[in-house]
Amino acid sequence: MTTNTFDPAPFLARPGVPELLAALKADEGAVRFVGGAVRDHLLGAPVSDLDVATIYEPPRVIGYLEDAGIKAIPTGIDHGTITAVSQGTVVEVTTLRADVDTDGRRAEVAFTTDWEEDSRRRDFTINALYADPTTGELFDYHGGLADLEARRVAFIGDPLERIAEDHLRILRFFRFHARFSDGAPDAAGLAACAEQANTLKSLSRERIADELLKLLALPDPHPTVEVMEAHGIFAPVLPEITAAGVERLKQLQLFEAEAGRKCRPIRRLAALLPREPDVARDVASRLKLSKEQRDRLSSAAIPAKGSARELAYRLGPLYAIDRLALTPWWESPSGKSRADAVRYVERWDVPQLPVKGGDLIRMGLEPGPLVARTLRAIENEWIDNDFADDARFDTIVDRHLACARADSEA
Structure with missing residues (x-):
């Protein structure tokens, strides 16, 4: 349940945050909490990353922070972002910006002192909420509070314009929908994403992989993935994902719940792909996954055979659980159910061959x-x-x- 009031006390209780805000003249209205920190706090969800926006340009931000003895790291200085480390607390400090030119992959920005102008370059209404750290006053320029209350993810302004600024927003739209929304996606946003799905081809495969795995790490991605497949979102970059794979993901999620398993994004990606190791290897290579992720994805594509203990011995428990979880027709020589086998493998102390x-x-x-x-x-x-x-x-x-x-x- 959201509220129109914002209590900054939990943020101010973090070590070094009051000192950082004082250094940036928060009492003069020069800095505000912004984005996911405000959104999640209003939802009563845990807040991990703390972001603030400021009217000051990066060199001045660095000067103010260093004068206060706060470490300032120019992690994204060209785009106005300074990483501040204050008494061990990490805060991203970003100067208000306006887009000058975008090509769907990167943006050229100009700095501004206009809060509403800065809000217009953000992606979704629920991510464009600002909060004064001293008074708790909320600033909502695009109806984000109403959308938060309705559990609706909607683009700011024209969805096609927002997608043209950054094509990755297509995948972010679905990830945020899976995380925050109830029911069907916002119709205008969904239509724009489907229309512009081919623009995903312009993105680096690493960015696509990062967004996809974040989506699959959510508690219940299946309904959203089903919508994505039905509207052709995967087709330009991952045509291997079909309705059959979406059904496998659904069955895997049901099994995870039955067996009490934590969700594993790579295992869920394996469910979406055909049960063919060569296909899995090709997808892993295209997405530029790590060696460990590639090995696991291709191993998970092989159906489980033999006993659960043999699988655990030959593959290791984690890889064995992948194969068991993704092989609904697996039959245990010992009569154990698939869920029981997975729980057993997790606890089993894998032996070593007694002779060398x-x-x-x-x-x-x-x-x-x-x-x-x-x-x-x-x-x-x-x-x-x-x-x-x-x-x-x-x-x-x-x-x-x-x-x-x-x-x-x-």
Whole structure:
């Protein structure tokens, strides 16, 4: 539930924030809290990042901060952003801006002292809320409070103009809808995103991946992803995502709830893609995912086979859980349900093979390929016997050693 009043006390209680605001002349109206910090605070949600806007241009911001003994890092100085570190608290300080020229990927800006002009270059009404840190007065130039109350994500002004300024706003529209909205997306925003979906091709794949994974990290992305697929949002950049993949995502989310699993964005992305490792590798390469993410995405594309313990041993628990979660038709040799198997794997202390190559050499095998083949054969039978205990394992080793000696003498 939102409110038209803003209590700055929780922000002022953070170490170093009162000192930072004093340095930037907050008592003279020169600085305001802005954006997500205001939005989330009004919703009663946790506020992680703290952003403020100011009428002062970057060199003056840096001077004021340094005079107050506050570290100022010019992280985005060309666009007016200074990262301030005050008593360990990190605050992004951005000068009021107006767009001079945009190409859908980056913007050329001019600094201004007009708060409303700064608000017009922001994306959604709920992100263009400002709050005076001393009085708590709210400034809402575009109906953001009403949209927040209605749980509606709407572009500021003409959605086509906002998208033309930054094509990534298409994906942000859907991510914010999945996070904040109830029901169908804003009709005008949805129509504009569908019309301009091809402009996503101009974006770097890293930016697309970042937005997509943020969307998939939300508690219930499926309804929004379903709308995106139905309106052709993925087609220009990720044509591999089809209605079948959206249904797999729905089933995965149901399974996550049943098994008490945390959502994993990469696993959810794997659900959206065909169960083909080559396709997963190609998508991971296109999105420029990290090596760990690429490996996990391609592994998750392979259906689960064998026992849950074998999967956990061969792949590691996390990769094993991915395959189990994404293989609805998996059948357990031990009769465990898929949910039970996942919970078991999470707790299971994965054993190590009790024998090593050096042990086999000490038992009489000549060093070389025969040792590796024998070790592999022992390991496979040990796994097939459900990780046989000491007595049975000794029998397995003795039998394979005998076969290996016979092979070497033949």
